[in-house]
Amino acid sequence: MSAKDSAENTEKTGSTENAENSENPEVTATGGGRAGVLIAAVLLLACAGLVGYGLLDTEEKPKPSSTPTAAVTYEVTGDGTAEISYLGPDEDGRATVVRDAELPWKHTVRVPLGETPTVAVVLGEKGGQAACTLAIRGQHVQRATAVGEFGRATCSGELPAAGT
Template structure:
């Protein structure tokens, strides 16, 4: 009975400590990472494989295969990261162009031509100077 009483008292003590925690230190909150809107666009003829970066992938590329054109994707990218989109035409060839815009401002355009033609558009999502 004595052991049960001590255990119960210890439980109450832990609960009271959790409720009455008087730590004068402010709780640290996660600071959100500033981002910029990035728009990837692929136009042209043929079927392509598209590889692009987006915030949620922690730097890994997202790959979409067998894409019929046109194709557009808008994502949020952390500032200081380099957004990119790469396209590869299939064996039947064709012609496709990728474009990259950051905050609705055109950054780069590249064109792929022919069987397994490739093109890559990259940019830099920087803090706006103003």
């Protein structure tokens, strides 16, 4: 094969193995296209794998609790943002905290009977005014207001144990 034939073959295949052609910038540049296509194909396969994992995720969903619960609605009104903590569907009985919650904010959860549903609001350093309200089974139970820099308010209510 002549040097000219070798150069034409290198241009067609994108191979730069022939040392005679390594000085030709056009021949060397075509080898990068194949690597780019390979990288794109690998990325495409990775994305398809992630999508497939999301669609085929067979992890069991949490089983419904055998403990009787009641619907509790927490609401915080006002302007700006606040830190809100509330008793939610946490197995350990710990509060759920929402930082920098945009006001107004409202959330309904199922709380186990016998627990004390509570919502607390803390304003930031900019202060302002916010009010929390608590409703159990659709009935208003309590309202409190937080005012000023780092103002705080807490609302809680009675949620009788099952059978009472």
